[in-house]
Amino acid sequence: MKNALLFVLLFATLLPTVSPWGTIAYYHANKEYIARVLCENRDKPQLHCDGQCYLAKRLKAQQDKQDKETTQRVQNLPVLQLFCENSQPFTFEPASVESLLAGVPVYRFPSYVAPLVGLFRPPKV
Incomplete structure (x- = not known):
């Protein structure tokens, strides 16, 4: 039963390409x-x-009929709009740092100084 269904579906799929050969x-x-x-x-x-x-x-x-069917099929496809235009234009207004940090608490860490003596030395030749 599965094989018969498989052959029917395969034949139905390949029929448009086999049609000129018929x-x-x-x-x-x-x-x-x-x-x-x-x-x-x-x-x-x-x-x-x-x-x-x-x-x-x-x-x-046959070719004209197939082209006409393809054209109708393409014309009847629903259009999927992926992007839309923003209805309000974007404007950039620079803000001052003080206004940005007005409500934000500022955390201060104790200052740390890395030992520079071992890190930055010229290579020994």
Whole structure:
């Protein structure tokens, strides 16, 4: 049961890409009938069309139909807006340090001096 469902879904997925091949297979299977009855150039045997005009028209019609469906599908997609414009323009007004630190308590640490004698010495050559 799972295998049958898998093949049906696979066939449905691949059908649009296989569709032109079906038309070509139909043409080769019925080449004599197409050349004798459906060909536009059946009155002109010197052209050796053999129904290729019919095949070209069918493939072109199929491609146009697929393009039209794709265009309609793309046009009907919902638009997802990821960004929006800010309705109020941003203005930058510099503030003074005193106004920024007015309500903030300031913590003072005892001063610490690192021993510079061992850290900054020229290399010994």
